[in-house]
Amino acid sequence: MTESRSLHDNVFIFQIPGCTYQSCFVAGLIAENPSGMHYDPLMRLLLVEDEIDIQSFLRSSLEEAGYQVEAAADGKTAERLAVDGQFDILIVDLGLPDQDGISLIFKLRQMGLHAPVLILSARRSVDDRVRGLEQGGDDYLTKPFALAELLARLRNLLKRNSPSGTEATRLRVLDLELDLLRREATRSGELLQLTTQEFVLLEFLCRNAGRVVTRSMILDQVWGMRIQPDTNVVDVHIYRLRGKVDGLGQQPLIRTLRGVGYVLKDR
């Protein structure tokens, strides 16, 4: 990283992945929840991953994030578990010892499984069949990944799969307000002079208020690219945005989590 010192003025240490999720949940009930949805405190998740190391850290992180996790190390176990338990969401690794992850997903779909699937792939190219599944409402993530991104993608899948309410036209995070129709943002009632791109970036942060977003998530969602620049391009955007949103004497909202990403404070 070649981040300049000035970008580090707002560093704090990433607490626990689960904590950010929980705080959002609480915020969602009390304050205006930007995503406009309510989470069941115990989402049931089936994790199909044969690498024991990966399975164990994923299980612990997901449990901390509030999921009730069942894990399977092969396709057969996964099939058995999927029949017995009602799962809200699945994480399936493509390289299973006994069968191909995609065949497993097709088999589970035939068995009447409707829950969305997040596909994990260590392969180089994204299989056409994965693309097909992606169009069908599932999502994929290539290894290695950031935990925050995994959690964000899971949330997105659950949100897509839940009955959607009316799309909000305003987002509010503490004293920051975004008018999505007029594409205007105000902080404590004062209009912020944002460029189009800055507004899109701020909107993305607001929609994920209280949760960590990684640089690759920002690049994917705001600029529509899955790239890994080895320069600090995203940081400079955030730094500029922070300069406009967090004025003098105001409570800083945008925080940098070194090595992880950014978070927009929601309390």
Add this chain to the structure above:
Amino acid sequence: MSSKTAKPVMRSAAWRISLWATLAFACGTLLVFIFLHRFVAGDIQRRSDAWLSGEVEVLGDVAERTPKNALYDRVVGEVAELAGKEVPNKDLTENRSNDSVFFLQTGSDGSLKLWVGAGSGESHLKAIEGTKIVPDRPTDLDVRGFEFPFRVASIRINDGSFIYLGLSERDELRVLRSLRLKFFLLWLLLVLLGFGIVFFTTRRMLSHVREIAEAASRIGHSDLTARVPTTKRNDEVSHLALTLNRMLDRIESSMHQLHTITDSLAHDLRSPLTAIRGKLEVSLSAVTQIEQAEPIVSVIEELDRLTDFLNKSLDVAEAKADALRLNRVPVDLDELLRIMIDLYEPSMSEKGLLIRLQSSGALTIEADAALLHRMIANLFDNELKHVPAACTINLRLSTEDDAASFIMEDDGPGFDPEVLSHLFERRVRGKESNGHGLGLAFVDAVTRAHGGAVTAGNRESGGAQIAVTFPLLANEQSRAPMAAMRGAS
């Protein structure tokens, strides 16, 4: 492909083959006809000569035996006239007075003694006197006032006078002329027919070859599962198709092997990377002191760099073996560059760099979007890292012939002359570079995989220039719906 079908017939191989084959055929048949003509002409000549020789002998006999009295002229004259009615090759359609035969007897002093035929016979006698006519051998005789020559046979009878029997070659020549006309029409018909047959058969045969070539070119780099069409016939063309397909089998299997190797390598390296990264993130979340977090964060960043390096080197390795898998979709280069500039502009202006784009609007190519994004990001990263402050970066996007041309120029110090000649090789980097030396090799690999080309060098006025061209696979038709979509959204 449309340009191939629009190619004029005259430039096709079938046309050229047919032309040469027809030329040979025409020469051959022409020789045959010339030979036939000569044979027929000789035969006609022989027949009329035989008739002349026979008749002149008969007439000589008659003239010898007929007493030389007042009736002599009438007897010999009537015999001569009768003979004239049995002329060979006679044109029966013409019912004119019989002027094709003449009978002439000269006295021993060479004066005209007896004449049977059209006219007075004086001009014939003059012509005979002017030509040396050997008895018993028919000779050609040109007579003034007659269009066609005569064939004349003569005999000397015992009273010292000569008998000449002449037959006009008019009918003979007419027969030959009509024969020539028929031969010519027949020859023309044969040649045209031959040309037609040769042209259509070669075109049919070569159309198989063209189908094979088109199918083979469609198979390209990324899709190796397709095969060229084969025919059931056991000829050279079907052998060609079978050989091509066998070759494709072998290429596909070696590509498959390469993919298996890179895939398993990627898998075997990425799984531990995932586990390490995950564990680091978990331990980072348990840390409360910023000093303790620092090393973990830097390890995570190193891991991400390592992952990027792994991805790029496998991509470069596959591209070097022409085995990079592409998922082609229409990509608007103009739009992509504008998004990239939007992304990189703040970092560049932070560093005091100015970036400008010169483009004449939407320019769509068929490309693998993810690879193209990474490639362009790579070029931008390079500029951001290596060009010093207060420089200008110029981007030019244009269409040149059948290619999209993208040129990136700056007025910085340019490339290190030491590395200039092998910029696109792996692990080549400038002295001050802290990258892994894959950047331009990756750019080169992606461009080549798309059938394009990259050149890099230093401008005369200073600064580096990188020029990338991509073939314009997308034509106007595929560009239109894209524009419509953009307009609708």
